[in-house]
Amino acid sequence: MYEGVVQDLIDELGRLPGVGPKSAQRIAFHLLQAEPTDVRRLADVLIEVKARVKFCSVCFNVSEDEQCRICRDPRRDPAVLCVVEEYKDVVAIERTREFRGRYHVLGGAISPIDGIGPDQLHVKELMPRLASGEVTEVILATDPNLEGEATATYLTRLLLPMGLRVTRLASGLPVGGDLEYADEVTLGRAFAGRRSAE
Ligand SMILES: [Zn+2]
DSSP: OOOOHHHHHHHHHHSSSSOOHHHHHHHHHHHHHHHHHHHOOOOOOOHHHHOHHHHHHHHHEEEEEEEEEEEEETTSSSEEEEEEHHHHHHHEEEEHOOSEEEEEOOSSSSSSGGBOOOOGTTTHHHHHHHHHOOOOHHHHHHHHSSHHHHHHHHHHHHHHGGGGGEOOOOOOOOOOOOOGSSSSSHHHHHHHHHOOOO
16 A cells, blocks of 8 residues: 555556556556656546547447537448447447448447346437438447357347348457457458348
């Protein structure tokens, strides 16, 4: 345990995903030794990102406006909707340049162990988007792991009776991993070779 505010800093850093107690200490001491202007820049960007960045009211992508850049873009195909877990998956898929439709960001995946079910995700907001009849195909691009599979299976059962074409990414993605870690070529191929969900 360290004195007052230093320990507070270590505690706060330790709450971040992927930062264990040792890393939290290392980052804290790095910040203590850093130039005040460098630390100020980090602090400013943390405050600014929370003040400026919101979530798109339509697809829950990260956005600086009411609607994100992709939802606002009239050149995007309104007939194809790609369902992903997180904002970072949108970034990964956009990098492949294989997809010209729009997205729906769930905000996570079904994980009973963590107490996350469909109600904790943006599933209910997905339904009105499909009700208009504009969307004809839903691509389920959840992570190739247990939670991602469970989420895709749940959504397939929900969406197929609506008469939509429901597709999954082709196999070839590293199993157990995150979509965002797949390289562009692999992810691009998985998109191009997508298959109907059963
Ligand atoms: Zn959007």
